[in-house]
Amino acid sequence: LASLAAIGSVLFGFRSSTFAGMSLLTLVMASIPGFVFLAIKIWPQTPLGRRIILQLPSRHPADQHASDNIATDMIGRVMKTEMAFLPSGELRVGHQRYSAVAESGFIEAGVNVIVIAVRQRNLIVRVTSEPLTPATNPLPAITPDTQQNLLEQSAEALGLESLDEY
Numbered sequence: 001l002a003s004l005a006a007i008g009s010v011l012f013g014f015r016s017s018t019f020a021g022m023s024l025l026t027l028v029m030a031s032i033p034g035f036v037f038l039a040i041k042i043w044p045q046t047p048l049g050r051r052i053i054l055q056l057p058s059r060h061p062a063d064q065h066a067s068d069n070i071a072t073d074m075i076g077r078v079m080k081t082e083m084a085f086l087p088s089g090e091l092r093v094g095h096q097r098y099s100a101v102a103e104s105g106f107i108e109a110g111v112n113v114i115v116i117a118v119r120q121r122n123l124i125v126r127v128t129s130e131p132l133t134p135a136t137n138p139l140p141a142i143t144p145d146t147q148q149n150l151l152e153q154s155a156e157a158l159g160l161e162s163l164d165e166y
Helices: 002-016 018-045 047-052 068-074 144-152
Strands: 078-080 088-093 096-102 112-119 122-127
Touching: 002 018, 018 047, 068 112, 088 122, 096 112
Parallel strands: 096 122
Antiparallel strands: 078 112, 088 096, 112 122
16 A cells, blocks of 8 residues: 555656656655665564564573473474464364464465474474374274263373362
């Protein structure tokens, strides 16, 4: 919209007089580098810019959150996406879901991805052609007999955190 407004002002300037048109054209052309500089410096600091432009993962352990340590064992694992990443989505590992963000661009559903980093509790993933990493702790099969007993089992037996801690 700003570009259309700038072009419109130059056109209306030329309709008024050649001097006014040339003055507005010079002003618009001179201000373009300034706006580009501000867009590069300020836009990544805005909420929308932070969502679109990914920061490089931190290599300093002091910069990482304690919650990132939960998913650090996921780094290097190859998984299949169940949904498209636009650039964010979710990966399911067993009964847990992890918030994930594509390193760059769009990732289609059903594609193998490798986890390359963890940042702010988000797995950073990249498309790969490597085979899937086998699950280290598969879930037990639920049969009709065990399905009736699920409510009688403790949270720890099901692999869930206990609510007593809260």
